[in-house]
Structures are given as structure tokens and as C-alpha cells.
Amino acid sequence: MEEAMTTNVRDQVIAIIAEQAVLDVSQVSPEMSLEDLGIDSLGLVESIFAIEEAFDISVPFNANEPQKNEFDISSVSAIIRAVENLVAERA
Structure with missing residues (x-):
């Protein structure tokens, strides 16, 4: 079950990022930066x-101080990885 959740998180995050980048999911690889x-x-x-x-989580992110x-x-x-950790904490 854990493996399925991890794959699902990865696929969903990549899909969200691809949509923002106006790219196909096949053009987004894990080592790429935003x-x-x-x-x-x-x-x-x-x-x-x-x-x-998508994951019903709260991301600890301040756009005014991203670093x-x-x-x-x-x-x-x-x-x-960060999303997987937040999802796991919520569960």
C-alpha cells in the first residue's frame, strides 16, 4: 500500500508541476529544478x-521568503519527498 501511495504522490506532483510549466508530464523529470x-x-x-x-495538506511555505x-x-x-512527508504526517 505504501508503494502505491508513493507512486501516486509522485505522479500527482509531477502532473501539477507539468501543468504549471505548460509541459507534458513526460517532459518533467525528478532531477529538474522549477x-x-x-x-x-x-x-x-x-x-x-x-x-x-490535491493532498489536503498545509505546505509550510512563505512566498515572501522562499529561501x-x-x-x-x-x-x-x-x-x-516533502509532499510525501506531509502526507505521511497527516495520516
């Missing part, structure tokens, strides 16, 4: 809101 994908600060905030809504956040946005895989 900058690589052309996602600006507004796209980042919209991605965070979409992630919160001081607990939520790691350094890469797609970092975002996936």
Missing part, C-alpha cells in the same frame, strides 16, 4: 496551492 522548467515565483505559488488542495522555508523546492524530487 527554474529548469520555466516556473516563476507565481507559478511556484500556484503549484503549492494545487499541491495543498527560508522548511519545504524544499530545490528540485522536483525534493518537492515530491
Whole structure:
């Protein structure tokens, strides 16, 4: 069951990020950064809101101070890990 949840989180996060980047999910890989994908600060905030809504979680992210956040946005895989952790904490 845990494996299915992890795959589901990964796929959903990638789909949300791909939508913000106006890319196909096949063009988004875990090692890419949001900058690589052309996602600006507004796209980042919209991605965070979409992630919160999709997983019914609260992401500890302050758009005014993105470098001081607990939520790691350094890469797609970092975002996936952070979301998995938040989902696990909620469960």
C-alpha cells in the first residue's frame, strides 16, 4: 500500500508541476529544478496551492521568503519527498 501511495504522490506532483510549466508530464523529470522548467515565483505559488488542495495538506511555505522555508523546492524530487512527508504526517 505504501508503494502505491508513493507512486501516486509522485505522479500527482509531477502532473501539477507539468501543468504549471505548460509541459507534458513526460517532459518533467525528478532531477529538474522549477527554474529548469520555466516556473516563476507565481507559478511556484500556484503549484503549492494545487499541491495543498490535491493532498489536503498545509505546505509550510512563505512566498515572501522562499529561501527560508522548511519545504524544499530545490528540485522536483525534493518537492515530491516533502509532499510525501506531509502526507505521511497527516495520516
